[in-house]
Amino acid sequence: DQQVKQNSPSLSVQEGRISILNCDYTNSMFDYFLWYKKYPAEGPTFLISISSIKDKNEDGRFTVFLNKSAKHLSLHIVPSQPGDSAVYFCAASDYNDYKLSFGAGTTVTVRA
């Protein structure tokens, strides 16, 4: 039973607009959350993280929001660029145990 769920398999967005990716989790022990980006024929690369003591973390065009009560997090990409076209995985863990559980991924396509 997947503990991390990404219910949108794909997202298409116009260049320059905002991309919003969503992720839900079920394990209340999770207190560390990450987003990874994956291009074809490459391994996932770390994008941004957030711990449960925060509700927002920002890094350039990428912002992650955490709603602990709803067990929900989202990734905002503003503005979206063609190079952002990739698969995005949401991941979560207990900070001390640090075994990541991943969602199924969302494929983002940025249209010119």
Add this chain to the structure above:
Amino acid sequence: DADVTQTPRNRITKTGKRIMLECSQTKGHDRMYWYRQDPGLGLRLIYYSFDVKDINKGEISDGYSVSRQAQAKFSLSLESAIPNQTALYFCATSEARGNGGYTFGSGTRLTVV
């Protein structure tokens, strides 16, 4: 050179054959992991090792075994490959605490026919 190197990159093998996937890292991390990626399922943890003497099963370890030969090397074996083990396999490393995420290799695409 890549921080995490996986060999081979692609492999086709027959049902019932034993196969080993290898992973080496230059990050100096103690923790290493093996995941498999399947469409619609994301990445699932097969085995993980927090140091050379520590090996642990993940959520889908049946049919797999691992060997941690050194801090830098972590191998995954399929003792008798079956078609539903066809997948993309990733090795990853990390620091002890959740700081900066995992570093993944480029993956091994395994096809069992």
